[in-house]
Amino acid sequence: MKIVLRLLGVAALIALGIVIYRAVRQYREDSVFDLGSGTQSSPPSSSSSGGESRSISPELLAILADPGDKGPVELMRDSEGKEWLVNRRNGYRYPVEDGIPIMLLEEGEKNRDESLIIRQE
Missing domain, CATH: 2.20.25 (N-terminal domain of TfIIb)
Incomplete structure (x- = not known):
């Protein structure tokens, strides 16, 4: 019984790692398509703050x-x-x-x- 519980615990940790990996990968892919990302080197700022x-x-x-x-x-x-x-x-x-x-x-x-x-x- 202890072996089964340990295997389930290891499987849960592996599944959690996979979920975190996929979330990070999806975030990186989505951030590539930000509006104006290729034309601007600084983060966007409000026009009322005097920034670009x-x-x-x-x-x-x-x-x-x-x-x-x-x-x-x-x-x-x-x-x-x-x-x-x-x-x-x-x-x-x-x-x-x-x-x-x-x-x-x-x-x-x-x-x-x-x-x-x-x-x-």
């Missing part, structure tokens, strides 16, 4: 489209350091706050800049 804000990850930027004409947008930074997603076909600019694009038509119209439009002839 998060940027849009290249993967997200590749799939974003202007909500009006469904065309691609490009990431630009203005002279004040604020990031914008720009549609060069109509001059709409969409703000990016802490790595989150505000892709509303109202925001694009409100922040329209005629000088950003590229004329194709």
Whole structure:
């Protein structure tokens, strides 16, 4: 009987070790896909604390489209350091706050800049 209990105890310890190993491995895999992990060397901070804000990850930027004409947008930074997603076909600019694009038509119209439009002839 003692042998059976010892074997059960050893099996329980091995099972606990496997669970901990899998949890650590899953955490490491999940942390690879953090937003903006490749574009930022310091941990994210709040924009109100005066720290550097998060940027849009290249993967997200590749799939974003202007909500009006469904065309691609490009990431630009203005002279004040604020990031914008720009549609060069109509001059709409969409703000990016802490790595989150505000892709509303109202925001694009409100922040329209005629000088950003590229004329194709």
